[in-house]
Amino acid sequence: MTTATLCPSCGEAVAEEDDFCESCGTRLHAPPPQEGTCPKCGAPADQADADGYCTRCGNRLPRPTDHIEVEEGGMALVSDKGLRHHRNEDAGAIRATEAFSVLVVCDGVSTTANPDQASAAAAEAVADAVVAGLSGHEEAVSVLAGAVAAAQAAVCNAPVEEPGGYTQAPSTTVVAVVVIGDQLVTANVGDSRAYWIDAASPQACRQLSYDDSLAEAAIAAGATPEEAYGRKDAHTITHWLGTDAPEVTPHIEVVTAPGPGILLVCSDGLWNYYEAPEALRELVAAGPPGEGVLETARRLVDAALEAGGHDNITVAIKALGAPTWAEVPSAPPAEPPSETPTGPVEPVETETPVETESNESEANDHG
């Protein structure tokens, strides 16, 4: 007696002992995709044609940019194309010298031509300009502003035509953070974000970048965050890099890390699922003790994938002051806000936290 089995892909009847559907070539008893095989049909990847497609099922074989992991100088960068996009239009760069580090994340605007090339060009341009400028001991703020201008120029050189794609000029967001000691200098255009994730206190966590989005514009005009983020076009960005950008003036923020923690730079592929700094802190803190930055970055990307992975996800991380993530009671909502900046709940490190003005106001905002 034979049992009828149907191909999960095309619905044709297949024999139990068949490895592949005779009708459509889908692998039947699919083992987990192996390195060097077509993830769709299992054909050896050496069967890929010169254009990167499987010569059997036509599936696009993974591109190098589909998943990127880089670790350098106490920093990690992980970028993934996610589950619903056919290519990774995010890009990132991390660079370290003895004196400083720079972390860059760019998110190519999907509704423009060649956004993947726009973001890659911008990320490289920013990192290069920062390394070149800061090595000459110039002021970080002006170097970053110059780096964003260099990125704008690079994006304008991206090819403007993409067959079958969008016709708007190639565009991207950019967020870059220069770390010099405990000083964090952030520049951003668009809605890719930088966060300070404080090891000691959820209340000391904060967003360092400022979104150029319709939601933020609505909030600035007086709407409540609920109203603003309830808009259908809340995530529409109002500034970007590209030839048709209305103006390219980055938001620049200078803060001093209050203590041990993690600098997190990411695209909206992550923060669409974990928006609040406190939520991101919980995610970071959930890792095993002594977890390295690369593992943390991977875990954050995986969390976004598990949450749906609707967009490309890019996470760049730098640890400051050897943070440990001992159990911290999550911010008790009932507790009235403190007038003074919230100090470390558990003194895990003896370093003196240095609070900035903006940190104070941020802490107050949360009250």
Place this chain on the structure above:
Amino acid sequence: MADFHLECFQNEYLPEGAREVNAVVTITASGASAAGGFAAGPGAASTAGSVEVIVVDTSGSMGGSKIRAAREATAAAVAAIKDGVRFAVISGDNTAHVVYPRTGGLATSSNETRAQAQQAAGRLEASGGTAIGSWLQLITSIVANEPGIKHVILLTDGKDEHESPETLDAAIQGAKGIFQCDCRGVGTDWVVSELRKIATVLLGTVDIVADPAGLAADFETMMAQAMGKSLADVKIRLWTPQGASISFVKQVAPDLLDLTDRRVTINPLSGDYPTGAWGDESRDYHFAVSVNAGNVGDEMLAARVSLVVNGQVAGQALVKAVWTDDSALSTKINKQVAHYTGQAELADAIAEGLEARKQGDMETATTKLGRAVQLAAQSGNTETAKLLAKVVDVEDPATGKVRMKSKVADEDEMTLDTRSTKTVRVTH
């Protein structure tokens, strides 16, 4: 050296669950003209190695002005044959016979042989019936073993009435892949569908020359075009992924030619489609392929279009499929694909409208021809629009509102029928 450039036009973005992938590929050949003598690429057939046959209907109905025009036209075409080309002139009625060279077979073109051939053409006389299949059979037997491009000009004025349709079909099939055949009908007593059948299978053109006075110029043009082609045996090789099926493969410019059934299997995933001989020219092809639906985020190569010249791949285009949940991308209409879908619908509407008119179903005829008027206007196909206006009174081309003319000249109806497959390209 002949050079082929392939350019693909499509919207590769598909919504979740979609399977049908459409693309228009423009193929442009340069350096393939025989004008430069033997300059064509290695392996290319120069005109010196090609074959030209002119077959003239000499049935009784050709008597009078038609046979005089045919003699003149044959002489004009012969004059345009380049030195070194192997050629023959054939007279066709109930049977076919070679009138030049007298020994049968083929002559080699020179001043002397062309003059002799023109004299022989001047002696063509009209008598007997029409059995086109027998003409094709004779040509096949003469040219089958000849190398290079083999091109035939066929002229008739009447219905193929002295043999069975099966005999004609068998003769067409026998000639398939052996030679290309451009067909011309003179006057209005021939049958468009018969000549179209021949021209379609034998990768040629079909046209009406209603006034015999226009024949010589038409023959001369046809021969000149044939002399401009230097690449024989050009094929489109289509690779599609496992599980895909091919909905159709059509040449869509300069005219419509359905190649779907012409596939010659190369391996389970690849097949070749013949395109005949090429000179310096540009043609458009429409491919429709049904693939296994991917998941959102998947990208697939839905087809690889290669141009194979003398067994070598001379150019490629990739047809892709990308599944997305971004409806702004997946709902975009590709201009070329939409345009040629419209041109194919235009040809169908004319064919169906004229057929309905013949059957006396004026309601259907009005609807179909009205739709044709609308499509011709929308796509800028002014030649077809002009031909339609001789068959229907156009009240509003934008909406396709037409009235059937009470009286339509046979010539006008046949011209519309014959030229309904002429397309125009997308105006940029």
